[in-house]
Amino acid sequence: MIEYSIASFYDLLLLPFVKLIRYKVLEIAQEYNFKSILDVCCGTGNQLKLLKKHGFNVSGIDISDEMLIISRIGKYKPNCIREDAADMSFNNESFDMAMITFGLHEKNRETAENIIHEMNRVISKNGFIMIIDFNIDENTSIISKSIIRLIERIAGNDHYRHFRKYISFGGLEALLKDMDFKEVNKYFFASNGIVLRLLKNI
Numbered sequence: 001m002i003e004y005s006i007a008s009f010y011d012l013l014l015l016p017f018v019k020l021i022r023y024k025v026l027e028i029a030q031e032y033n034f035k036s037i038l039d040v041c042c043g044t045g046n047q048l049k050l051l052k053k054h055g056f057n058v059s060g061i062d063i064s065d066e067m068l069i070i071s072r073i074g075k076y077k078p079n080c081i082r083e084d085a086a087d088m089s090f091n092n093e094s095f096d097m098a099m100i101t102f103g104l105h106e107k108n109r110e111t112a113e114n115i116i117h118e119m120n121r122v123i124s125k126n127g128f129i130m131i132i133d134f135n136i137d138e139n140t141s142i143i144s145k146s147i148i149r150l151i152e153r154i155a156g157n158d159h160y161r162h163f164r165k166y167i168s169f170g171g172l173e174a175l176l177k178d179m180d181f182k183e184v185n186k187y188f189f190a191s192n193g194i195v196l197r198l199l200k201n202i
């Protein structure tokens, strides 16, 4: 796992790569007028702060105290608490939409599946799930693939091992294959190196 002692630099490092995605999430939230949003593995709360700034009711969970400390800084502080994404304490059907950004590729398959099941449990009937993560397929540019592999290598041995397994078992496509979601929309970023999937439970 990434050493999240880099938490204080995390947004600065990541923002150039994810700014477009953060604003796409905001655009989708506005389009669907989500009343309550949960960001699972919310990190520093960067996405939630943007959503809150635009009037959304937001909550987040993360396992890292270092990341959560940063989430509590600034004008638009989201409500972020320490929880395990695979075993959340929220009641069933607590949110309109639950999202996860770059939280699944670093997990083994069983944990990734448990997290998605938990997200499904806490959203309302006909609620939405948004998953943003790396995508490596025949349409992903070589430059994107190389940058993603480099980032994952830098993130550490375990992290890289999980990432490689995630890609080899088929990534998000394989994870979602046997789950009962309706695809609402799909967006690609970074020359197909990152995908945003908007799903609805059925």
Ligand SMILES: C[S@@+](CC[C@H](N)C(=O)[O-])C[C@H]1O[C@@H](n2cnc3c(N)ncnc32)[C@H](O)[C@@H]1O
Pocket: 004, 014, 040, 041, 042, 043, 044, 046, 047, 061, 062, 063, 064, 067, 083, 084, 085, 086, 100, 101, 102, 103
């Ligand atoms: C790559 S970061 C992504 C952060 C954030 N979603 C973003 O877009 O900037 C992954 C985050 O997942 C958190 N995390 C890892 N395992 C977790 C778990 N089991 N439950 C909750 N959070 C977890 C880490 O602490 C970290 O903040």
